[in-house]
Amino acid sequence: LAKTTQPISMDSYEGQEVNITCSHNNIATNDYITWYQQFPSQGPRFIIQGYKTKVTNEVASLFIPADRKSSTLSLPRVSLSDTAVYYCLVGRPSNSGYALNFGKGTSLLVTP
Amino acid sequence: DTAVSQTPKYLVTQMGNDKSIKCEQNLGHDTMYWYKQDSKKFLKIMFSYNNKELIINETVPNRFSPKSPDKAHLNLHINSLELGDSAVYFCASSLSKGPGTEAFFGQGTRLTVV
Numbered sequence: 001l002a003k004t005t006q007p008i009s010m011d012s013y014e015g016q017e018v019n020i021t022c023s024h025n026n027i028a029t030n031d032y033i034t035w036y037q038q039f040p041s042q043g044p045r046f047i048i049q050g051y052k053t054k055v056t057n058e059v060a061s062l063f064i065p066a067d068r069k070s071s072t073l074s075l076p077r078v079s080l081s082d083t084a085v086y087y088c089l090v091g092r093p094s095n096s097g098y099a100l101n102f103g104k105g106t107s108l109l110v111t112p
Numbered sequence: 113d114t115a116v117s118q119t120p121k122y123l124v125t126q127m128g129n130d131k132s133i134k135c136e137q138n139l140g141h142d143t144m145y146w147y148k149q150d151s152k153k154f155l156k157i158m159f160s161y162n163n164k165e166l167i168i169n170e171t172v173p174n175r176f177s178p179k180s181p182d183k184a185h186l187n188l189h190i191n192s193l194e195l196g197d198s199a200v201y202f203c204a205s206s207l208s209k210g211p212g213t214e215a216f217f218g219q220g221t222r223l224t225v226v
Contacts, residue, residue: 034214043116043202043217044155085153100215102147102155 004088009107018075020106022088025069033064033071036087036102044087044102048073075108083110115139118203118218125193126226133188133221135203143167144186145215146178147202155202161186162208193225 005023012018024033032051036044048055050062050071061074075082085105118135125131137144145168146158160168164180175191190197200222206215 038155041220041222043204043220044215045217046214049214087155101157104154 004090004103006086006088006103006106008104009109011109011111012078014079014110014112015077018078018082018108018110020073020075020086020088020108021070022073023070024088024090027068027090028092030092031090032092033062033068034089034091034100035060035062035073036089038085038087038105047086078108078110080110080112082108084108115216116203116205116218118201118221120221121219122222122224124224124226127193127195129193130189130191131193131223132190133201133203133223135186135188135218137184137203137205137216139205139216141205141207141216142183143206143208144180144183145204145206146186146188147204147217149200149202149220151199159186159188190223193223195225198223198225 032049034049035047037047038044048057048060048062050064052064052068055062063072085107087102087105089100091100116137118133123131143162145160147155148158149155157170158172159178161180163183177189178186180186186203200220202220203218204215207213
């Protein structure tokens, strides 16, 4: 499994754009990049997934450069409710499912 | 309807006891998992079941025994509980095939061993 590295914590003010970068130097050809969000006392929740270039949904955007050795999760105009831990995962589904270890994640604190 | 539900949400028990945590998913997924999140917030895979068959068994003590009566259920039984077993346990499910897929998690079971 590809190892991922992301900042332990980030701070932001409400209304700002937040970019969280994840490094995954040994990503394999068939690997996808997935980001999850976890609020205290809840299970992780899927945010976005991509393979290359850019993916956007109603919550976030995911930017993946051509070499795919890193990715950036972009949260536009964050609010207080975006305070959570964000996990970057790299892997591919197989007969064993999509079991991945989540690592330490990035703890994002949004303040007024 | 809750997609992945686990019971109980909280479990406090004494060392040496045996306890079970139940998990059910109504998403029609063929793969289910158990994860453990410790006090440092690391979320680690324990087991993975695909169509009721054990696929992944990470380095988990054999006091932990998952049981999958059918595709929609994956229960976790823990024998002879120890203090170090205190953690939040998450059940999850996903599809095993596809170009990329997401896992859906339950709300977690906070196990406290005293």
